[in-house]
Amino acid sequence: MTDSLTPKQEARQELIESVTKNILDSAQPLIDPDTKPEELKATANQITERLSFEANVAFSEVVTRYARRKRIEVEKLVAERTYLRFGKNFRAQHMLMIVSVIMLIITGMPLKFPDYGISKFVILDMFGGVQNSTLIHRIAAVGLIIVGIWHLGYITLSRVGRRDFWLMIPRPTDGKHAFHTIMYYIGRRAAGPKFGRFSFIEKFDYWAVYWGMVIMIGSGLILWFKEGFSKGLFDIAREAHSDEGLLATLAIIIWHFYNVHLNPDVFPMSWVWLKGTLTESEMKHHHPLEYAEIVDAERQELQRSAEEEEQKAAG
Amino acid sequence: MRGVGFIHVVCLAVVILFLLAPGKALSDDNCLLCHGKHDFHRLEPTGLKISLFVDTSLLKKSVHASRGCVDCHVDVVQIPHKPAVTVNCRRCHYSGNPVGAPQGELYDQYAQSAHGKALSQGNGKAPTCQDCHGTHNVIAPDSLGSSMYKTSRPKTCGKCHIDIYATYRESVHGHALINGILDAPDCSDCHGEHSIKGASDPQSQVSPEQVSHTCGSCHGPMGVVAKYGIKTDRITTFEESFHGIAHKMENRTVANCSSCHDFHDIRKPNDPKSTVHPANIVKTCGKPGCHPEATAQFSSGKIHVDPSKEEAGLVYYITKFFTILTVTTLAGLFVFIILDLVRRAKSSQGKR
Numbered sequence: 001m002t003d004s005l006t007p008k009q010e011a012r013q014e015l016i017e018s019v020t021k022n023i024l025d026s027a028q029p030l031i032d033p034d035t036k037p038e039e040l041k042a043t044a045n046q047i048t049e050r051l052s053f054e055a056n057v058a059f060s061e062v063v064t065r066y067a068r069r070k071r072i073e074v075e076k077l078v079a080e081r082t083y084l085r086f087g088k089n090f091r092a093q094h095m096l097m098i099v100s101v102i103m104l105i106i107t108g109m110p111l112k113f114p115d116y117g118i119s120k121f122v123i124l125d126m127f128g129g130v131q132n133s134t135l136i137h138r139i140a141a142v143g144l145i146i147v148g149i150w151h152l153g154y155i156t157l158s159r160v161g162r163r164d165f166w167l168m169i170p171r172p173t174d175g176k177h178a179f180h181t182i183m184y185y186i187g188r189r190a191a192g193p194k195f196g197r198f199s200f201i202e203k204f205d206y207w208a209v210y211w212g213m214v215i216m217i218g219s220g221l222i223l224w225f226k227e228g229f230s231k232g233l234f235d236i237a238r239e240a241h242s243d244e245g246l247l248a249t250l251a252i253i254i255w256h257f258y259n260v261h262l263n264p265d266v267f268p269m270s271w272v273w274l275k276g277t278l279t280e281s282e283m284k285h286h287h288p289l290e291y292a293e294i295v296d297a298e299r300q301e302l303q304r305s306a307e308e309e310e311q312k313a314a315g
Numbered sequence: 316m317r318g319v320g321f322i323h324v325v326c327l328a329v330v331i332l333f334l335l336a337p338g339k340a341l342s343d344d345n346c347l348l349c350h351g352k353h354d355f356h357r358l359e360p361t362g363l364k365i366s367l368f369v370d371t372s373l374l375k376k377s378v379h380a381s382r383g384c385v386d387c388h389v390d391v392v393q394i395p396h397k398p399a400v401t402v403n404c405r406r407c408h409y410s411g412n413p414v415g416a417p418q419g420e421l422y423d424q425y426a427q428s429a430h431g432k433a434l435s436q437g438n439g440k441a442p443t444c445q446d447c448h449g450t451h452n453v454i455a456p457d458s459l460g461s462s463m464y465k466t467s468r469p470k471t472c473g474k475c476h477i478d479i480y481a482t483y484r485e486s487v488h489g490h491a492l493i494n495g496i497l498d499a500p501d502c503s504d505c506h507g508e509h510s511i512k513g514a515s516d517p518q519s520q521v522s523p524e525q526v527s528h529t530c531g532s533c534h535g536p537m538g539v540v541a542k543y544g545i546k547t548d549r550i551t552t553f554e555e556s557f558h559g560i561a562h563k564m565e566n567r568t569v570a571n572c573s574s575c576h577d578f579h580d581i582r583k584p585n586d587p588k589s590t591v592h593p594a595n596i597v598k599t600c601g602k603p604g605c606h607p608e609a610t611a612q613f614s615s616g617k618i619h620v621d622p623s624k625e626e627a628g629l630v631y632y633i634t635k636f637f638t639i640l641t642v643t644t645l646a647g648l649f650v651f652i653i654l655d656l657v658r659r660a661k662s663s664q665g666k667r
Contacts, residue, residue, distance in 0.1 A: 231616030243637030
């Protein structure tokens with residue numbers, strides 16, 4: 001077997017011999033003429049073996065690194081499938097709402113708590129007085145009103161909006177889900193309820209915004225155009241505006257921020273408001289019924305198209 | 316003795332008198348020789364008679380009863396004398412004076428006041444001590460008859476500020492004071508005394524910056540007006556209103572007490588001449604720069620509303636409703652979050 005070498009082994013043998021010869025040739029002037037040729041040959045072979053080993057190590061490292069990089073690229077290519085939850089239109093509504101509401105809170109809260117140092121800092125040092133902060137408050141209010149009108153248009157004129165609004169309407173199952181969730185939390189049930197596209201929590205958040213928008217925009221307009229209303233109505237609007245403003249702010253900070261930021265499932269932040277999509281595992285975990293529906297629909301679609309193909313082939 | 320006439324004797328006597336004078340203080344009798352005469356006067360170039368009569372009975376009743384003429388009129392050292400200069404009260408009224416004249420920082424306050432500054436800027440009409448406290452008739456301000464006694468103060472200030480005095484007399488404060496209610500404010504209760512400043516000076520008690528505190532000393536919580544059945548929540552309700560909050564945020568264009576109630580012409584709301592009388596309130600709210608579009612509807616209704624009191628009506632119930640709504644909603648959400656976290660903690664322990 002030793003005589004019949006594979007072409008690769010032959011090439012390797014040839015390479016070793018030529019390298020050894022090269023080493024011997026270039027080392028000739030340095031070699032003691034009395035040294036035996038066998039000894040010389042053995043030393044040269046040792047050097048070649050060592051070089052070959054080092055070359056192998058370096059090569060394998062390059063390969064490993066290359067493979068790792070390739071794997072990441074491939075992983076990206078075959079990443080989990082994503083499911084669109086919030087379309088561009090909806091995300092834009094949310095974005096305008098964030099900007100408006102933050103500005104409204106920053107310019108509004110200091111006037112509810114004027115005795116705190118931070119309130120004076122915000123109004124006097126950040127905005128340069130109430131004449132500016134109230135102007136910005138009104139500009140942000142226009143932003144919020146636009147969001148309101150935009151959303152009403154969205155849920156009536158857009159197909160996706162209409163579908164989502166229909167799914168947002170509270171149903172008896174939501175009450176059951178709430179009860180089920182509490183039972184699960186206190187250890188009376190082994191697992192939580194399975195949600196569809198919108199859980200009872202999301203529905204609560206959504207309708208809470210309706211309540212807030214009606215109160216805040218309604219009372220805000222009375223305060224803005226106070227000259228057209230009575231002092232009695234002004235006082236009522238002012239109280240409602242101030243109290244609901246605080247309630248909404250606290251609800252956003254405690255409840256909404258818990259759900260989308262601090263909740264261990266999404267910490268430090270759920271990206272859905274920017275990306276608009278959920279991954280397959282997120283869908284399975286948070287919206288199992290919706291996921292099942294999608295999978296079901298896709299299967300039916302596949303089946304139908306397969307049948308069509310068959311019919312075409314038969315026809 | 317030829318050539319030495321009567322006239323020479325008189326001249327000599329006068330000269331001797333002049334020479335002796337600096338060493339020997341003039342007595343009150345010397346002064347009253349002339350100033351004790353009722354018709355003693357000097358003539359102004361205009362022909363106006365200025366009486367130079369000094370009623371010693373007034374001096375004897377005053378706080379300076381034990382003082383002689385030249386104790387104050389120190390520039391008079393001989394008779395006849397040049398027109399006497401205004402007495403400088405500070406000769407005695409300084410801190411640590413040996414004669415026991417009462418003294419605080421009043422002189423310094425006066426020097427920094429609107430009156431003192433006007434005087435130092437050469438306004439001859441600016442009042443000095445005597446203009447308010449009197450000259451020979453200086454009496455302690457807390458005794459009846461002093462020009463600085465509470466009920467006399469408006470009249471004393473009115474010597475110069477005549478129009479304001481006329482307005483004040485007709486105001487609710489003026490009426491009360493004239494009717495002997497000593498809790499009612501006279502001029503200095505609002506404007507200060509020796510430290511009096513122009514209303515536009517931020518340090519003035521009646522400046523937009525300070526006026527709500529000044530009014531609040533009587534109309535605020537613990538205010539004296541409670542004795543007379545007047546509400547003491549006027550300042551707190553103002554501070555909670557948008558006007559009051561903007562005021563706290565150092566906005567001075569916003570309404571303060573006197574923007575609506577006026578300052579000297581403050582009247583009861585049911586007085587037809589009051590700026591806050593229903594007949595005038597639209598005009599008051601509608602002042603240029605305030606709410607020019609104000610309508611009767613806008614201006615009607617209670618202004619000083621305390622939402623925490625049941626008399627606020629619907630506002631009170633809305634406050635209550637939102638308190639309950641906020642507390643229950645947030646408590647519910649909070650409980651939900653806690654339960655969720657507890658469940659997560661338990662299930663992660665179970666996994667381990």
